[in-house]
Structures are given as structure tokens and as C-alpha cells.
Amino acid sequence: MKRDIFQAIADPTRRAIIALIALQAMTPNAIAENFHTTRQAVSKHLRILTECELVHQEQRGREIYYRLEIDKMKEIDEWLEQYRKIWETRFEQLGEVLKEMKNAEART
Amino acid sequence: MKRDIFQAIADPTRRAIIALIALQAMTPNAIAENFHTTRQAVSKHLRILTECELVHQEQRGREIYYRLEIDKMKEIDEWLEQYRKIWETRFEQLGEVLKEMKNAEART
DNA sequence: GACATACGCAACCGTTTGGTTGCATACTTT
């Protein structure tokens, strides 16, 4: 089953997990302690995040540390880029409008 | 029913619709022509996009033009900001490492 | 070796999702 990064971040719990492990890798149990849900539910979310490579596992003894693959987040940024261009262009146009208004005012 | 912008962009068809109307407003019929699906399915997607205010309607006679609310996209950008900080920090640290390697090389 | 702990996996369940079909409504054209 092919997973999509956009589908991965669609769920609020998954976004919270991402935020939680962004700075330091954590085990499923440690993650689950931060939510009002079972370890298994968290495990399922981690599986989805792993499937689309947003998260990587590091086995250490009987514990598995999950760590955010921050580079994967850049994919969202790249997708957003096309729209960023649009809103920045709009902003520049607004600047132009303001400039012309000032010129018009100066001429009066 | 409260909708989430992240849920809205989770569906590939909806992302395609967003891309399609990004530059110019379009009617449901015109949008549907670009997909292998029915007009009603597109209408449902548009309803979801409208619910979370990613899209606005403009009635013109019997036609309804849907236009992208580009400012709403900034919300994704804002969410991404915290992670952008992380990967930029990582990149700077990489720069530091490279600099130190060069220094070490110069000392040999 | 016996027991506890950390974890993944499979089965199951109610809800949501994305889609279709059919129909009602409003505007346009003749």
C-alpha cells in the first residue's frame, strides 16, 4: 500500500508525534505516555510514518527508538513553493499599488 | 463539522484542484473536465475545500466560480516553519563540520 | 530457567471517506 506524506500529516495525532520526536528520538511507549490512547494505536501511527519514510527506527536492545527524518519534511516545503511564489507576487503587486498611490498623491 | 486544512490537502484530487484554480477561478464543470471523475465528486471536494476556507465561491449568473484563497496556504507554511528551523540548523552545523575539517587538513 | 518488559502483528469494529446515481433548484435561451 503506497503511502503519501500528505496523508501522513493529515492526522492530528501523527502531527503531534512528529513534533514530539522532532528534537530527540523516542520509543513507542514513551510517545504513548503523551497521549490519551494505547501504545498499539501509537504503533500504528508510527508504522504509517515509517512507510512514507518520515520516520526511521533504531533498535537499541529491546527498545526501538523512532527518529524524525527531517529531510522528508522538505518535500512539503517544495510542494508549497509554487504557492509561495504566488503569494509573494501578490505582495509585490500590493507594494506597487501603494507606490503608485503615493506618486499620485505627490502629484496633487 | 470542523475541517482541517491538512486533511483538505491529504487527497491527491484535491491537491490537483488547488493547483488548477491557483491562477484563475473556475467553475465545477470546467474543473471536472480535467479529471476522470464525475462533476458531483468534484463538487464534494470543493465543498470540503470551502468548509476549511481554502476556496471561496463567486456566483456569476448560473455559474459559480471557485477561487483559491492563497492566504490560507500560509497556515501550512507557518506549521512547517518550526521544522524548517531544524533543518536549517542542521545545515549550519554541517557547514561548521566542513570548516573544521578544512582547518584540520591545513594543520597537517 | 522463570518472569517481566518492549514491541509488532492480526483480527475485529464503528466511523469516515471518496465515489456514484438520482433529483430538486435556479438561471439562460428560445
Add this chain to the structure above:
DNA sequence: AAAGTATGCAACCAAACGGTTGCGTATGTC
């Protein structure tokens, strides 16, 4: 006024989703 066009809405359906429970397995501790 009648016919055609653009659209939204409701009902329905199969598939996916998010969650729980139960169980098997591997590692750590006594």
C-alpha cells in the same frame, strides 16, 4: 412558457481509517 444548462443536496456503497483487544516474540532481569 418551455427547454436546456449549471449546480447543490441526499441516499447509498465499498473501501479505508483510527482505535481496541489478544497474542506471539525477543530482550532484559532476578
